[in-house]
Amino acid sequence: xxxxxxxxxxxxxxxxxxxxxxxKNLTKSPLxxxxxxxxxxxxxxxxxxxxNQNLDVNFTNLQFxxxxxxxERVKGIISANNHDSLIAAGGGKVLxxxxxxxxxxxxxxxxxxxxxxxxxxxxALSNIYTKNGQFIKDVALRSCPKILVYDHQFIQTAPTRxxxxxxxxxxxxxxxxxxxxxxxxDGLVQQAIQISRVLRDQLLINGExxxxxxxxxxxxxxxxxxxxxxxxxxxxxxxGEKCRTAAAHxxxxxxxxxxxxxxxxxxxxxxxxxxxxxxxEEMKNNNKLAEQSIKQLLVLMKKLKLPTTIxxxxxxxxxxxxxxxxxxxxxxxxxEIHFLPFEIYKKDLIKVIANFEQEKIKIQ
Ligand SMILES: [Zn+2]
Numbered sequence: 001x002x003x004x005x006x007x008x009x010x011x012x013x014x015x016x017x018x019x020x021x022x023x024k025n026l027t028k029s030p031l032x033x034x035x036x037x038x039x040x041x042x043x044x045x046x047x048x049x050x051x052n053q054n055l056d057v058n059f060t061n062l063q064f065x066x067x068x069x070x071x072e073r074v075k076g077i078i079s080a081n082n083h084d085s086l087i088a089a090g091g092g093k094v095l096x097x098x099x100x101x102x103x104x105x106x107x108x109x110x111x112x113x114x115x116x117x118x119x120x121x122x123x124a125l126s127n128i129y130t131k132n133g134q135f136i137k138d139v140a141l142r143s144c145p146k147i148l149v150y151d152h153q154f155i156q157t158a159p160t161r162x163x164x165x166x167x168x169x170x171x172x173x174x175x176x177x178x179x180x181x182x183x184x185x186d187g188l189v190q191q192a193i194q195i196s197r198v199l200r201d202q203l204l205i206n207g208e209x210x211x212x213x214x215x216x217x218x219x220x221x222x223x224x225x226x227x228x229x230x231x232x233x234x235x236x237x238x239x240g241e242k243c244r245t246a247a248a249h250x251x252x253x254x255x256x257x258x259x260x261x262x263x264x265x266x267x268x269x270x271x272x273x274x275x276x277x278x279x280x281e282e283m284k285n286n287n288k289l290a291e292q293s294i295k296q297l298l299v300l301m302k303k304l305k306l307p308t309t310i311x312x313x314x315x316x317x318x319x320x321x322x323x324x325x326x327x328x329x330x331x332x333x334x335x336e337i338h339f340l341p342f343e344i345y346k347k348d349l350i351k352v353i354a355n356f357e358q359e360k361i362k363i364q
Contacts (some may be wrong), residue, residue: 003124003141004237006111006148011226013217015151016046016112022147024053026108027085031078032059033098034090039114042154043089046112050087058083064131066097071128074101085110085146091162092118092266093129099141100126108146115158116166116225117265121148122233133263135253144237152217155225160214164304165267166228167207171297172274173235174200176246179281180339184242192239199231204296208303247277247330247344250337254329258322260314269313271297271306279352284342309357317357323350 010019023030030050034043043059050057060077062070074097078086086105088098089112099120102109113121120126124141173196181189202223210224235243251273252266275294282290298308307313310326317323327349330337337344 001142002237002240003143005234006122006144007146009148009150009230011150011152011230013152015149016049016154019110019147019149020049020053023050023087023110024055026110026146027055029056029058029081029083030085030087030110031074031081031083032057032087032089033062033074033094033101034059034088035062035094036090038159039090039157042114042157046087046089062094062097065129065133066093066100066127067129067131069131071097071101071104075104078105078107083107087112088145090114092120092127095120096126096128099124099145100128100139102145103141103143110147110149111145112149112151112154113229114154115162116155116228117158117162117267118166118169119229119231119233119236121145121150121229123236125236129256132259133256134259135256140241144233150226150229152222152225155229156215156217160211161268161305162265163211163214163225163228164306165265165271166232167203167211167224167267167304168271168274168301168306169267170228170232171200171203172245172248172270173232175274175277175293176248176336177235177239177243179277179341180244180246181239181242183341186242189239189242192235192243195231195238196235196243199227199235202227204300207300211304244339245336246339247280247337248273250330250335251276251326253335254326255310255313255315257325257329258315262314264307264313268307271301272308272310272313275301275308276352276356279356280340280344280348283352284340284344284348310353311357317353323353326353 085108086102087110088095111121124144127138128136177193206220206224209220252269278290278294281287327346
């Protein structure tokens with residue numbers, strides 16, 4: 001079974017207003033789930049609009065992350081108040097929690113992404129973390145959300161940092177799926193990989209313009225946010241589990257194990273993982289194009305003010321056995337890194353990360 005996309009998608013400047021009648025038909029008593037204080041105003045507007053539709057609406061925020069503690073608490077609220085749907089309005093962690101909770105309780109989930117940082121509003125997947133933000137596992141869900149509301153005016157209010165993060169995460173789709181899945185003899189998987197290549201090209205062309213004009217709602221910006229929030233999700237939907245993540249996400253998952261005072265966004269960490277994946281391809285797979293891809297990506301990443309080293313994520317890999325910790329978690333059983341078509345040993349990963357960090361220290 002494969003769930004390719006949300007049942008209904010509203011997109012554009014007035015997506016939320018257009019979605020309201022359908023939401024009213026679907027639910028009598030929704031619970032709105034959010035997290036960050038910065039997006040409280042938008043959730044208040046969503047709350048008021050639903051009240052005006054005479055819905056018995058309530059809201060709650062995640063206290064930590066997409067973690068079991070929050071998931072259990074929100075499940076309790078929904079059961080106690082007989083809510084018949086969940087409206088997840090926020091970033092990736094909120095969307096992932098909402099989808100997971102709704103599936104557990106067998107109620108419909110409506111996703112309302114409030115930034116372009118992720119394609120979580122689309123996908124049938126939730127990443128589960130500890131309450132401190134350490135990756136635990138990803139869970140495949142039975143279906144994509146019932147309704148996805150991709151309201152450009154909502155997304156326009158998000159900080160540009162979230163857009164840069166979404167671009168890095170969406171770029172990874174091509175580099176990860178093409179190396180893990182290009183030998184799969186399944187037309188849909190091959191087409192999904194091709195979509196991810198077009199997606200990458202569009203982001204390379206429009207990404208910088210979109211970032212610089214993030215509050216203008218112009219064509220490059222619209223194309224970019226839809227690439228990050230919609231097309232990236234479609235690639236996952238069509239490609240299914242065979243259109244896999246690889247080293248970039250495996251390294252992301254490992255980096256989240258080290259708790260730092262400043263939190264970084266999912267795509268910001270994935271971007272660094274992507275550069276390291278390309279170094280591994282160069283070393284282990286003799287991929288001559290990898291060096292060119294790294295140079296090309298570095299130019300864009302710098303323009304988007306994205307971190308390009310683990311040091312810039314606030315972690316010194318040469319301290320506290322961090323290098324060992326990152327390598328061990330990246331290479332653990334069931335890690336996505338094992339989808340690469342060549343074997344990676346701990347010494348390879350340590351060498352690549354250590355060289356990469358030292359190289360960058362010298363340049364800076
Ligand atoms: Zn991702």
